[in-house]
Amino acid sequence: MSSPSKNKTLLKVIGASSVGTMIEWYDFFIFGSLATIISSKFFPQDNPTAAFLSTLATFAAGFVVRPFGALFFGRLGDLIGRKYTFMVTLLIMGGATFLIGCIPSYETIGFLAPFLVLILRLLQGLALGGEYGGAATYVAEHSDSSKRGYMTSWIQATATLGLFISLLVIMGTRVTLSKEAFSEWGWRVPFWVSILMVLVSYLIRKNMDESPMFAKAKESGKIVKNPLKESFGNKLNFKYVLLALFGMVMGQGVVWYTGQFYAMSFLENTMKIDKGQVDNLMFIALVMGTPLFLLFGWLSDKVGRKWIMLGGMLIALCSYRPIYDKMFQTTNVANKTAVAAAPEVATTTEEDHGVSIAKEVTTTTYTDGTIHKKTIATPLDAAGVKNTAKAKETVEVHINSSDRWTLILMVFVQVVFVTMVYGPIAAFLVELFPTNIRYTSMSLPYHIGNGVFGGLLPAVGTYLVSNAKASGHQQWYLEGLWYPIIVAAVCFVIGVIYVSNKPRTLSE
Amino acid sequence: MNSIKRVLGIVWIAMAIAVAYFGITEFGFPKITSDKQEDLVFGIIILFVLLPIIVGGLLIFGIYALQGEFGDDRP
Numbered sequence: 001m002s003s004p005s006k007n008k009t010l011l012k013v014i015g016a017s018s019v020g021t022m023i024e025w026y027d028f029f030i031f032g033s034l035a036t037i038i039s040s041k042f043f044p045q046d047n048p049t050a051a052f053l054s055t056l057a058t059f060a061a062g063f064v065v066r067p068f069g070a071l072f073f074g075r076l077g078d079l080i081g082r083k084y085t086f087m088v089t090l091l092i093m094g095g096a097t098f099l100i101g102c103i104p105s106y107e108t109i110g111f112l113a114p115f116l117v118l119i120l121r122l123l124q125g126l127a128l129g130g131e132y133g134g135a136a137t138y139v140a141e142h143s144d145s146s147k148r149g150y151m152t153s154w155i156q157a158t159a160t161l162g163l164f165i166s167l168l169v170i171m172g173t174r175v176t177l178s179k180e181a182f183s184e185w186g187w188r189v190p191f192w193v194s195i196l197m198v199l200v201s202y203l204i205r206k207n208m209d210e211s212p213m214f215a216k217a218k219e220s221g222k223i224v225k226n227p228l229k230e231s232f233g234n235k236l237n238f239k240y241v242l243l244a245l246f247g248m249v250m251g252q253g254v255v256w257y258t259g260q261f262y263a264m265s266f267l268e269n270t271m272k273i274d275k276g277q278v279d280n281l282m283f284i285a286l287v288m289g290t291p292l293f294l295l296f297g298w299l300s301d302k303v304g305r306k307w308i309m310l311g312g313m314l315i316a317l318c319s320y321r322p323i324y325d326k327m328f329q330t331t332n333v334a335n336k337t338a339v340a341a342a343p344e345v346a347t348t349t350e351e352d353h354g355v356s357i358a359k360e361v362t363t364t365t366y367t368d369g370t371i372h373k374k375t376i377a378t379p380l381d382a383a384g385v386k387n388t389a390k391a392k393e394t395v396e397v398h399i400n401s402s403d404r405w406t407l408i409l410m411v412f413v414q415v416v417f418v419t420m421v422y423g424p425i426a427a428f429l430v431e432l433f434p435t436n437i438r439y440t441s442m443s444l445p446y447h448i449g450n451g452v453f454g455g456l457l458p459a460v461g462t463y464l465v466s467n468a469k470a471s472g473h474q475q476w477y478l479e480g481l482w483y484p485i486i487v488a489a490v491c492f493v494i495g496v497i498y499v500s501n502k503p504r505t506l507s508e
Numbered sequence: 509m510n511s512i513k514r515v516l517g518i519v520w521i522a523m524a525i526a527v528a529y530f531g532i533t534e535f536g537f538p539k540i541t542s543d544k545q546e547d548l549v550f551g552i553i554i555l556f557v558l559l560p561i562i563v564g565g566l567l568i569f570g571i572y573a574l575q576g577e578f579g580d581d582r583p
Contacts, residue, residue, distance in 0.1 A: 054549070064557055239577045242569045452561060456553055463550045490523075494569075497513060498578050 025162025027097035062125035063455025069129020070443030077439035078227035086134030092127035094198030101191025133443030136426035152426035153297020249449025251491030254484035257454035259414035289415030300424035306501040312420025369400030517574030524566035
């Protein structure tokens with residue numbers, strides 16, 4: 001094939017793979033981004049913390065099944081081909097996402113609502129488990145070895161682009177609709193939008209050819225009959241599966257999820273910053289950081305993958321506590337001076353699904369422009385008496401422009417760590433395994449590292465923080481960080497000692 | 509370097525055993541037997557998801573390391 005023609009084909013391959021990956025991650029991320037509102041719609045509201053944790057657990061369930069999706073679809077990809085397998089995963093993912101947007105609320109259908117959410121979430125996780133390995137393998141098997149890191153980094157970048165677009169769609173819906181309309185039905189729109197994106201991606205992928213390396217292996221009869229047995233029953237391959245997991249992906253997973261998900265959850269749930277402001281600052285930090293995926297992917301072709309990824313891991317684990325402390329203190333009202341001696345208190349009564357709710361809103365404005373709003377919503381009984389046992393307290397902090405930029409910088413720094421560990425990971429993984437078991441073998445450690453170690457991070461982190469707060473720990477807000485710090489530290493040591501930095505070629 | 513890789517195999521095996529012990533006694537059972545739903549969710553995650561992967565994986569990794577499977581002279 002001539003060079004311009006080869007480049008054109010490669011661009012199409014990257015485009016088709018990356019767009020699909022972006023959509024799959026978009027689908028996965030909107031659930032995480034809307035976790036708070038989903039918890040109020042699909043779970044019992046007697047205990048908001050339980051509802052939120054249940055949502056995180058449902059969110060985590062999607063991650064926990066990803067390794068099973070990796071095994072199922074990885075096996076298919078190594079038997080029938082990369083192209084058809086990752087088209088199936090795309091359709092499952094898009095269909096499940098669309099249907100989540102159609103489920104009636106807990107108030108309407110009771111416990112069937114969280115049950116259906118869980119089932120569709122599991123389907124999403126299974127599909128995602130099969131998608132990434134297919135896309136990464138497909139691009140890697142089309143690329144020259146000297147550019148493999150750069151070419152596959154597009155897939156890594158579009159995974160973050162999926163988050164980026166999910167935030168854009170959510171913000172667009174919030175801006176277009178009133179707060180009440182968004183809370184009532186508007187949150188479903190991002191789920192419905194998914195089906196249009198999936199159709200476009202399906203049409204692009206449909207016209208692509210099979211990977212040349214897989215086609216060659218198939219022609220020469222080198223396809224193995226049982227990729228699972230070959231990958232995990234053969235010590236020669238299985239030891240690399242373990243090395244990939246404990247020496248690289250486990251740490252990469254927690255750094256990725258800390259920088260993009262835990263940071264968002266921390267801003268919203270621990271620092272109580274207004275959701276719209278959180279979306280906005282995450283969006284800006286991601287826009288600034290996304291090109292760095294390509295930079296570090298490219299750099300890994302020049303200097304090797306190992307030290308870029310391990311370097312990112314080391315800097316991340318050493319700096320998480322100072323970064324999160326700075327974030328927390330930036331909006332801590334204990335460090336600020338109130339404009340007026342007494343806060344402004346407004347009392348109203350509202351109707352919510354036939355129940356009268358007395359709302360007391362206490363607003364404190366600070367000299368630097370920060371606004372702290374505490375709302376106590378108490379249901380009234382038939383006689384108009386407050387049922388204080390069922391009162392709910394919510395806090396919302398509106399940050400000023402200067403604090404906003406400080407937080408953007410703090411999140412951006414974490415995104416830089418993410419790009420260092422995540423940019424070269426696809427090239428690193430595909431180079432560890434031969435063509436006939438590549439899809440299966442690389443998918444499993446990737447999805448255990450990211451899906452299990454990374455995916456469970458918000459749930460474990462939130463639990464550790466709430467536990468430390470309840471026990472009166474002085475720096476309770478930093479306790480959730482021990483999980484990523486310890487996992488990344490163990491992974492760093494194993495990676496330094498056992499992972500080779502020698503350039504590798506794709507073996508048949 | 510090969511001998512360091514081998515010797516450290518013992519560390520990974522010991523770490524797997526320590527994680528299993530503390531995971532079960534400190535985080536697993538006390539949490540799943542707790543009345544609080546938050547504790548229960550956390551306990552399930554630790555006991556049935558994280559522990560089997562960390563303990564099983566690290567144990568096999570340690571055994572392979574001890575056997576010299578990750579030596580520079582191996583394929």
